[in-house]
Amino acid sequence: MRTLVEVDRLVVRRADREVLHGVTFAVERSGFLAIVGPNGVGKTTLLVALLGLVRPAAGSIALAGRPLGAHTRRELARRMSYVPQSDGRAVPFTVQEFVLLGRYAHRGRFAPADREDRHIVRDALEHTGTAAFAERPVSSLSGGERQRVLIAGALAQQAEVLLLDEPTAFLDPRHQLDTAALLRDLNRSHGLTVLMVTHDFNLAAACGHNVLALREGRVVYHGDAETFLTSQVLEEVYGVPFDVLRRPAGGAWAAVGGPQ
Amino acid sequence: MTCRAPRSLMWLAGVSAAVLAAIAAALLIDLPMEGRQEILWRIRVPRVCLGLAAGAALAASGMAFQAMFRNALATPYTLGVSSGASLGAALYMRAALRLDAAGIDGVSLAALAGAVLSTMLVYGLTRLSRAFSTATLLLAGVATSFSFTSLILLTQYTSDVTTAFRVGRWLMGGLEVVGFEPVWQVLPFATVGLIVVTVLTREMDLLVVGEDLAATRGVSVEHVKRLLFFAVSLMVGGVTAVCGPIGFVGLIVPHIGRLLVGGHHRFLAPFSILGGATFLVTCDTVARVAIAPVEVPVGSITALVGGPFFLTLLLWGRANRGFETS
Numbered sequence: 001m002r003t004l005v006e007v008d009r010l011v012v013r014r015a016d017r018e019v020l021h022g023v024t025f026a027v028e029r030s031g032f033l034a035i036v037g038p039n040g041v042g043k044t045t046l047l048v049a050l051l052g053l054v055r056p057a058a059g060s061i062a063l064a065g066r067p068l069g070a071h072t073r074r075e076l077a078r079r080m081s082y083v084p085q086s087d088g089r090a091v092p093f094t095v096q097e098f099v100l101l102g103r104y105a106h107r108g109r110f111a112p113a114d115r116e117d118r119h120i121v122r123d124a125l126e127h128t129g130t131a132a133f134a135e136r137p138v139s140s141l142s143g144g145e146r147q148r149v150l151i152a153g154a155l156a157q158q159a160e161v162l163l164l165d166e167p168t169a170f171l172d173p174r175h176q177l178d179t180a181a182l183l184r185d186l187n188r189s190h191g192l193t194v195l196m197v198t199h200d201f202n203l204a205a206a207c208g209h210n211v212l213a214l215r216e217g218r219v220v221y222h223g224d225a226e227t228f229l230t231s232q233v234l235e236e237v238y239g240v241p242f243d244v245l246r247r248p249a250g251g252a253w254a255a256v257g258g259p260q
Numbered sequence: 261m262t263c264r265a266p267r268s269l270m271w272l273a274g275v276s277a278a279v280l281a282a283i284a285a286a287l288l289i290d291l292p293m294e295g296r297q298e299i300l301w302r303i304r305v306p307r308v309c310l311g312l313a314a315g316a317a318l319a320a321s322g323m324a325f326q327a328m329f330r331n332a333l334a335t336p337y338t339l340g341v342s343s344g345a346s347l348g349a350a351l352y353m354r355a356a357l358r359l360d361a362a363g364i365d366g367v368s369l370a371a372l373a374g375a376v377l378s379t380m381l382v383y384g385l386t387r388l389s390r391a392f393s394t395a396t397l398l399l400a401g402v403a404t405s406f407s408f409t410s411l412i413l414l415t416q417y418t419s420d421v422t423t424a425f426r427v428g429r430w431l432m433g434g435l436e437v438v439g440f441e442p443v444w445q446v447l448p449f450a451t452v453g454l455i456v457v458t459v460l461t462r463e464m465d466l467l468v469v470g471e472d473l474a475a476t477r478g479v480s481v482e483h484v485k486r487l488l489f490f491a492v493s494l495m496v497g498g499v500t501a502v503c504g505p506i507g508f509v510g511l512i513v514p515h516i517g518r519l520l521v522g523g524h525h526r527f528l529a530p531f532s533i534l535g536g537a538t539f540l541v542t543c544d545t546v547a548r549v550a551i552a553p554v555e556v557p558v559g560s561i562t563a564l565v566g567g568p569f570f571l572t573l574l575l576w577g578r579a580n581r582g583f584e585t586s
Contacts, residue, residue: 092523105478
């Protein structure tokens with residue numbers, strides 16, 4: 001087992017408040033880790049730290065054995081890409097122009113996009129099923145299309161690690177399933193290492209080989225998805241009762257338990 | 261990119277033609293027969309050169325700040341450079357000093373000093389919070405701008421009538437120069453600033469999409485922002501020191517550019533540079549001939565065009581085009 005991302009006793013302070021108090025975990029190459037937990041437990045802070053956008057107060061994050069801080073932004077961008085939440089961010093470009101921005105770290109300052117860049121952009125569009133609206137402005141897309149375009153933009157970076165922030169937030173069930181299928185495919189067929197922050201515990205269990213659950217800035221669960229989706233673990237993480245449905249075809253589905 | 265490029269290139273060709281037309285008009289309209297050579301070379305050509313440099317610099321500055329703040333309403337003056345320059349100029353006139361050095365007008369020197377000091381002040385205030393954050397920068401800029409503006413008013417109020425008028429006139433901006441010295445004075449600032457802006461087009465594309473995304477795509481965000489801040493502030497300072505604060509160029513031109521050539525800075529930067537030059541030179545020609553022989557300050561013409569222009573955009577609901585939040 002080769003470790004790709006290694007987080008060791010990570011402490012992160014934001015606005016003078018300690019948000020993460022010593023988080024330790026590792027993700028192997030081609031792994032798929034879902035990071036879950038209630039609101040305000042430090043999921044986003046962990047993601048931001050993994051992206052190298054905030055300096056740890058203590059502890060360390062290493063990427064392929066090298067501390068995150070020892071990379072330049074350009075080097076980091078070649079190893080790790082990021083899919084932000086599909087919020088109302090302004091993207092005054094067409095889909096294709098936006099995806100091409102993902103080639104930034106690979107292109108020389110004055111070099112125009114070459115054949116290879118175009119090829120990679122085309123591939124990213126096709127993988128995500130966005131080639132059909134390549135020429136449309138990103139601002140004209142629906143939520144589901146937008147989400148896939150954001151993923152395409154990250155794929156164009158050709159990094160081995162993909163970090164996603166709430167990839168299914170704001171999506172209807174069909175687009176949630178499509179996005180989940182896309183992520184599984186990228187992980188299995190293309191060997192991408194995926195780290196995903198999500199509120200959707202069912203998605204986490206269905207996609208992730210592994211689930212990391214945070215509570216109050218600490219890891220309360222780190223293990224396989226199957227064990228995670230039990231009412232006992234879920235209750236410990238979220239602090240409310242759960243009903244878990246075992247499905248005949250394998251796997252499980254959890255729902256917040258209603259009043260009895 | 262494949263689809264939009266030909267259209268963008270067409271508009272760039274169009275604006276190149278427009279700049280030539282504006283230059284020709286500015287040089288030739290109302291050119292008297294008597295002393296023709298003298299007027300052309302001592303007055304018209306320097307004035308057009310200054311207009312080209314100032315217009316290009318102001319429009320490019322506006323574009324850069326709009327990308328950096330992800331806001332179409334940011335202007336070259338958002339960070340208080342112009343109020344710093346204006347305060348410098350106002351204090352100089354109030355003190356009735358005469359400190360011309362090396363052929364450069366003392367007012368310009370004082371304005372330049374004011375611009376540099378306000379830039380340092382805004383930077384220093386921003387550094388008080390640990391990161392070079394855009395929100396802090398904006399707050400520091402706006403706060404500095406307001407304080408300086410009130411100091412300018414105070415200076416003006418306590419001056420005698422003649423000085424108050426001079427300060428007021430300076431604050432309207434103008435391109436009336438004689439000889440090439442003012443042009444040489446603006447040129448280094450404009451050149452350096454325009455080079456920096458042109459080199460950073462890709463970074464600005466990514467900054468518009470968001471600082472987090474830009475960073476994870478490989479941009480050294482803080483480094484780029486700092487470079488843009490200093491290059492643009494000094495460029496604006498250099499222009500304002502000579503021409504006074506000429507408004508609206510940095511707001512209107514990039515805005516039209518986004519409508520015509522799109523948000524890609526590879527096209528938007530050359531469009532803004534050429535369009536800014538065209539716009540300012542044209543406004544200056546209008547300012548010169550509108551109620552000749554009296555010259556109107558060019559700043560009042562740009563503002564006169566700018567107000568209705570933005571009202572129109574506002575009524576069409578497109579004031580923040582390219583920066584929509586939904």
